[in-house]
Amino acid sequence: xxxxxxxxxxxxxxxxxxxxxxxxxxxxxxxxxxxxxxxxxxxxxxxxxxxxxxxxxxxxxxxxxxxxxxxxxxxxxxxxxxxxxxxxxxxxxxxxxxxxxxxxxxxxxxxxxxxxxxxxxxxxxxxxxxxxxxxxxxxxxxxxxxxxxxxxxxxxxxxxxxxxxxxxxxxxxxxxxxxxxxxxxxxxxxxxxxxxxxxxxxxxxxxxxxxxxxxxxxxxxxxxxxxxxxxxxxxxxxxxxxxxxxxxxxxxxxxxxxxxxxxxxxxxxxxxxxxxxxxxxxxxxxxxxxxxxxxxxxxxxxxxxxxxxxxx
Numbered sequence: 529x530x531x532x533x534x535x536x537x538x539x540x541x542x543x544x545x546x547x548x549x550x551x552x553x554x555x556x557x558x559x560x561x562x563x564x565x566x567x568x569x570x571x572x573x574x575x576x577x578x579x580x581x582x583x584x585x586x587x588x589x590x591x592x593x594x595x596x597x598x599x600x601x602x603x604x605x606x607x608x609x610x611x612x613x614x615x616x617x618x619x620x621x622x623x624x625x626x627x628x629x630x631x632x633x634x635x636x637x638x639x640x641x642x643x644x645x646x647x648x649x650x651x652x653x654x655x656x657x658x659x660x661x662x663x664x665x666x667x668x669x670x671x672x673x674x675x676x677x678x679x680x681x682x683x684x685x686x687x688x689x690x691x692x693x694x695x696x697x698x699x700x701x702x703x704x705x706x707x708x709x710x711x712x713x714x715x716x717x718x719x720x721x722x723x724x725x726x727x728x729x730x731x732x733x734x735x736x737x738x739x740x741x742x743x744x745x746x747x748x749x750x751x752x753x754x755x756x757x758x759x760x761x762x763x764x765x766x767x768x769x770x771x772x773x774x775x776x777x778x779x780x781x782x783x784x785x786x787x788x789x790x791x792x793x794x795x796x797x798x799x800x801x802x803x804x805x806x807x808x809x810x811x812x813x814x815x816x817x818x819x820x821x822x823x824x825x826x827x828x829x830x831x832x833x834x835x836x837x838x839x840x
Contacts, residue, residue, distance in 0.1 A: 532557035535608040540618030542569035548752035549759045554582030559608045562586045591618040591644035597651035613763040614652040616645040634682045641686035662705035664763045669710040698772030707771035713755040714778030724834035748781030
């Protein structure tokens with residue numbers, strides 16, 4: 529089942545993951561609205577899709593405000609006559625540890641990732657509901673939002689918040705026949721290029737070679753194209769029964785994440801007083817019951833160790 533006749537908006541799609549999503553949606557038949565803050569980058573993305581035989585237009589606007597969301601929906605409807613799919617990919621990074629992170633660092637990331645998702649989804653859903661369109665909304669999460677990551681307070685808050693909103697929206701949109709999900713990509717990006725752990729994977733990709741199996745299979749780390757298929761599938765009519773989910777994709781791996789659920793449950797008549805907690809702390813809060821946090825990478829095989837930096 530193709531996406532012929534469908535129209536999609538992909539925010540932050542001038543390059544990287546967003547462009548991969550847009551190109552795959554177009555390959556499956558959808559007309560695509562490219563969004564970027566740079567007009568030249570957006571125009572190049574449109575040209576790539578058209579060169580592949582697809583249809584695309586650009587709306588150059590920074591995601592975050594209601595006006596930007598309205599401009600995106602209007603761009604889709606005015607150019608292609610309708611809207612069926614929204615992918616909220618736009619984002620920025622301002623990584624710093626907590627004591628070094630400024631109010632501006634925090635607010636910028638929250639505004640683009642979290643508020644930008646909120647405003648764009650609200651505008652798209654209003655169009656879907658008013659026009660009886662069984663729309664598809666695909667938001668973008670991150671392992672950082674699921675597990676945490678050093679130096680990413682702002683990004684973790686935004687990505688965790690997006691998943692929380694999706695669970696709520698799935699309830700609110702069900703009657704209208706609109707689905708909403710979060711995709712959690714694990715792929716080579718401009719950011720991972722700077723991480724020594726991924727050096728051998730990134731170098732292989734840049735040479736046009738397949739990444740080593742350790743990265744693709746064991747870590748579930750791959751290319752942007754490895755994620756794009758899931759985006760297109762969730763945008764299709766076949767995915768009508770999938771909503772409110774957080775689904776990870778990377779390399780050879782696909783994961784359906786659990787929703788937060790109690791790891792253990794204990795009861796005590798009369799409730800848990802301070803004294804009762806002291807008395808039972810060893811069993812209530814043991815190594816077996818307390819949960820891990822942060823991303824934990826597998827040890828790299830010797831042949832995949834990064835090359836040492838050249839001496840200066």
